[in-house]
Amino acid sequence: MIEILQxxxxxxxxxxxxxxxxPLIFGVLGxxxxxxxGVLNLGIEGIFVVGAMVGWMAVWLGxGLWGGVLAxxLAGALFGLLHGILTVPLGLSQHVxxxxxxxxxSSLSYxxxxxxxxxxxxxxxxxxxxxxxxxxxxxxxxxxxxLFQQTALTFLSLFCVLLVxxxxxxxxxxxxxxxxxxxxxxxxxxxxxxxxxRISAVMAGSALMALGGAFLTMSAFxxxxxxxxxxxxxxxxxxVIFASWRPGKALLGAILFGAFDALQVRLQxxxxxxxxxxxxxxxxxxxxxxxxxxxxxRAEYPRAxxxxxxxxxx
Amino acid sequence: xxxxxxxxxxxxxxxxGLPVISATLALLLAAIPxxxxxxxxxxxxxxxxxxxxxxxxxxxxxxxxxxPLIFTGLAxxLAFRAKLWxxxxxxxxxxxxxxxxxxxxxVFDVSGIILIPTIIVFGxxxxxxxxxxxxxxxxxxDADEVVTTLLLNFxxxxxxxxxxxxxxxxxxxxxxxxSSPIMDQGMLPKVMERMRIHYGIFIALLCAAVAQFMLIxxxxxxxxxxxxxxxxxxxHAGLPINSSLLTVAAISGALxxxxxxxxxxxxxxxxxxxxxxxxxxxGIVVAMLAGLSPAGVVIAALFIASVFVGADxxxxxxxxxxxxxxxxxxAALLCVLLGGFLTKYKIISVASQSGSSR
Numbered sequence: 262m263i264e265i266l267q268x269x270x271x272x273x274x275x276x277x278x279x280x281x282x283x284p285l286i287f288g289v290l291g292x293x294x295x296x297x298x299g300v301l302n303l304g305i306e307g308i309f310v311v312g313a314m315v316g317w318m319a320v321w322l323g324x325g326l327w328g329g330v331l332a333x334x335l336a337g338a339l340f341g342l343l344h345g346i347l348t349v350p351l352g353l354s355q356h357v358x359x360x361x362x363x364x365x366x367s368s369l370s371y372x373x374x375x376x377x378x379x380x381x382x383x384x385x386x387x388x389x390x391x392x393x394x395x396x397x398x399x400x401x402x403x404x405x406x407x408l409f410q411q412t413a414l415t416f417l418s419l420f421c422v423l424l425v426x427x428x429x430x431x432x433x434x435x436x437x438x439x440x441x442x443x444x445x446x447x448x449x450x451x452x453x454x455x456x457x458x459r460i461s462a463v464m465a466g467s468a469l470m471a472l473g474g475a476f477l478t479m480s481a482f483x484x485x486x487x488x489x490x491x492x493x494x495x496x497x498x499x500x501v502i503f504a505s506w507r508p509g510k511a512l513l514g515a516i517l518f519g520a521f522d523a524l525q526v527r528l529q530x531x532x533x534x535x536x537x538x539x540x541x542x543x544x545x546x547x548x549x550x551x552x553x554x555x556x557x558x559r560a561e562y563p564r565a566x567x568x569x570x571x572x573x574x575x
Numbered sequence: 576x577x578x579x580x581x582x583x584x585x586x587x588x589x590x591x592g593l594p595v596i597s598a599t600l601a602l603l604l605a606a607i608p609x610x611x612x613x614x615x616x617x618x619x620x621x622x623x624x625x626x627x628x629x630x631x632x633x634x635x636x637x638x639x640x641x642x643p644l645i646f647t648g649l650a651x652x653l654a655f656r657a658k659l660w661x662x663x664x665x666x667x668x669x670x671x672x673x674x675x676x677x678x679x680x681x682v683f684d685v686s687g688i689i690l691i692p693t694i695i696v697f698g699x700x701x702x703x704x705x706x707x708x709x710x711x712x713x714x715x716x717d718a719d720e721v722v723t724t725l726l727l728n729f730x731x732x733x734x735x736x737x738x739x740x741x742x743x744x745x746x747x748x749x750x751x752x753x754s755s756p757i758m759d760q761g762m763l764p765k766v767m768e769r770m771r772i773h774y775g776i777f778i779a780l781l782c783a784a785v786a787q788f789m790l791i792x793x794x795x796x797x798x799x800x801x802x803x804x805x806x807x808x809x810x811h812a813g814l815p816i817n818s819s820l821l822t823v824a825a826i827s828g829a830l831x832x833x834x835x836x837x838x839x840x841x842x843x844x845x846x847x848x849x850x851x852x853x854x855x856x857x858g859i860v861v862a863m864l865a866g867l868s869p870a871g872v873v874i875a876a877l878f879i880a881s882v883f884v885g886a887d888x889x890x891x892x893x894x895x896x897x898x899x900x901x902x903x904x905x906a907a908l909l910c911v912l913l914g915g916f917l918t919k920y921k922i923i924s925v926a927s928q929s930g931s932s933r
Contacts, residue, residue: 303721347909350579351916356660356721360859361908368901375896376612495725502719539737546726546733550718557717571579 272406282519286418287473288497289511291466298462299442299565303359304344306494307366311336312474314370317485320387337471338464345460352569384484412480426508442563445570499549503556593914594864601907614893626888627881635770641880645779646834647858648872654827657803663724664831665855666731667705671832674701675839676754676846679761687760702832703825710824754846763841775837786869860908
C-alpha cells in the first residue's frame with residue numbers, strides 16, 4: 262500500500278498520466294463534438310490511424326512539426342466530411358457508416374504507408390515534439406514538473422478542452438450545435454441549416470480525433486507502426502458516455518484513465534512476478550467497459566443521437 | 576435545388592443488382608491506388624483473376640478463405656437483423672478457436688465421431704458466451720453493445736496470448752506461443768487431396784441454409800425481424816424482446832465461434848495468435864454486401880474471398896502492398912452503403928425559379 266501511495270504522490274507518475282491521457286483527450290473531445298450534434302462517429306479508430314500516418318508522413322516529407330499537425334487535422338476533417346455526407350443528408354446508418362470509415366481510413370493509411378516505403382524494415386524516424394521548457398514555470402513545485410515535461414501537443418489538447426467547453430456553453434454556435442443534436446426541427450424552424458451544422462461539427466470533431474492520432478507518431482513515439490492505435494478510439498467512445506458529454510468531465514475521465522494506465526505499468530514492475538502481464542494489458546479495456554456499465558443508465562444522451570433528419574419531413 | 580424523396584416501391588432488380596454493381600465498382604476503383612503504386616493496370620487485374628480462377632488449387636484456396644467469412648458474415652447478418660450490433664465476431668472467433676484447441680488436443684482421446692461434434696459444440700458455446708455477455712450488459716445496464724463488443728475483441732486477444740503462453744502452450748513448440756496440434760481424428764476431413772479446403776465449407780453452407788430458412792419461414796425469424804424493424808411496436812405487440820435479443824446474441828456468437836473452430840480444426844490444425852486476419856471485421860462487410868440475407872452472405876463471402884486471394888497473388892507478382900485487398904473490401908462497403916441509399920430514395924431536381932430565366 263505504501264508503495265502505491267508513493268507512486269501516486271510522485272511527479273513522474275502524474276506527468277506520465279497526462280502524457281498517456283493526451284490522445285484520449287483529443288479523441289474524447291472529438292467524439293463529444295460529433296455526438297453533441299447528433300452523429301455517432303465510429304470512424305474514430307480509423308481517423309486516429311489517418312492522423313498518426315498523415316502527421317508523421319508530412320513531417321517526414323519535410324513539412325515541419327506544425328505542418329504535420331495541420332495535415333493530420335485536415336485529413337481527419339476530410340474523413341469527417343465523408344462520414345457527415347453519408348450520415349447527415351443521406352441519413353445512412355451511423356453505425357455502419359462509421360465502421361466503414363474506420364475500415365477504409367485504416368486500410369488506406371496502411372496501403373499508402375507501404376506504397377511510399379515499400380522496402381524499409383525498420384520504420385524511419387522523425388524528430389518529434391520535445392518537452393516545453395518554460396523558464397520559471399518549470400520550477401513550480403509539483404505542478405512545474407508535471408505540466409512542463411509535456412510537449413506542445415499536450416498543451417494544445419488542454420487548450421482544446423477549454424475551447425470546446427467555451428464554444429458549446431458560451432456561444433450561439435454552441436447553442437445551435439447542441440440544439441441540432443437534441444431537436445433538429447427547432448433549429449430548422451429558426452432558419453439554420455441542420456445539415457450544415459451537423460456536417461461542420463462532425464468535421465471539427467474528426468479533426469480533433471486525427472490530432473489524437475498525430476500525438477502518437479509525433480510526440481509519444483517518433484515513427485508510424487501498424488496497429489499502434491490499438492483500440493484507443495473505441496476507448497474514447499466509451500469515455501464520452503462516462504463523461505456524460507461534458508468537456509470538463511471528459512478531461513477528468515481521460516486523465517483518470519491515463520493515471521490508471523500509468524499505475525498499472527508501475528504495479529507491473531512491483532507485482533509482475535505474481536500476476537501475468539496480460540492482466541495489466543487487458544486492464545484499460547476492462548476499465549472502459551466498467552465505466553460504460555456504471556455510467557450508461559444515467560447518461561443523458563443527446564436526444565437526436567443516431568436519428569437522421571430530412572428536410573421537409575416532420 | 577435537389578430534394579431527397581423516399582421511393583414508393585423498392586425494385587427487386589435493384590436490390591439484387593446493387594451488391595454486384597457496388598462490388599464491381601470497388602474493384603474498378605482499385606485502379607487508382609494501383610496506378611499510384613506504379614503497377615500496370617491490365618497486368619494487375621490479370622494476376623488478380625488468375626489468382627482465383629487460374630488453377631484448381633487457386634480456386635480451392637478461394638473457397639478455403641471464404642469458409643470463415645461465411646460464418647462471420649452470418650454472425651453479423653443475423654445480429655444486425657435484430658439491430659443487435661455485434662462487432663465482436665473477431666473475439667468470438669478466437670473464443671471458439673480456444674475451445675477447439677482446449678478440447679481437441681488430447682483432453683478426450685476418443686474417436687472422431689465423438690470428438691469432432693464435441694469440439695464443435697464447445698466452440699459454439701464459447702462463441703455464444705462471448706456475445707451473450709455484451710447482450711446481457713445491454714439489456715441490464717443499457718451498455719452500448721457496439722462499444723463493449725469492440726473492447727471485448729481486445730480483451731479476448733490478450734486472453735488468447737495468455738493462454739498460448741500458459742495453459743494451451745505446446746510443450747514441444749520450441750517456445751513459440753502456439754497450441755499443441757489438434758489430434759488427427761479431431762480434424763475436419765479434407766475435401767480433396769493435396770488441397771487445403773476442408774469440410775468446414777459444408778458446415779458453413781449448411782448454417783447459411785438453416786439461417787435463411789429460419790429467418791424467413793419460422794416464428795423465431797419473424798420475431799427477430801420484428802424486433803429489428805421496430806422494437807417499440809414489437810414490445811407493444813407483446814413479443815419477448817429480451818429473450819429474442821439473447822437468443823440471437825447466442826446464435827450470432829456461436830456462428831462466429833464456428834469460424835474459429837473451422838480455422839483451427841479444419842485448416843491450421845493448431846492455434847496461434849494470428850489465426851484471423853480480421854475475419855470478424857470483414858464479416859460485417861460480407862453481411863452488408865449481402866443485404867443481411869443469409870443466402871446472400873454465401874455469395875458475398877465468395878466475392879470478398881476472391882478479392883483477398885486474388886489481390887494476394889497479384890501483390891506477390893507485382894510488388895504492390897497486399898493492403899490493397901483491405902482497401903477494395905472497405906471501398907465495396909462504402910459503395911454498397913451509397914447504393915443502398917439510391918434503392919430507398921430518389922434524388923429529384925426541383926427546378927428553381929431563377930434557373931428558368933435564361
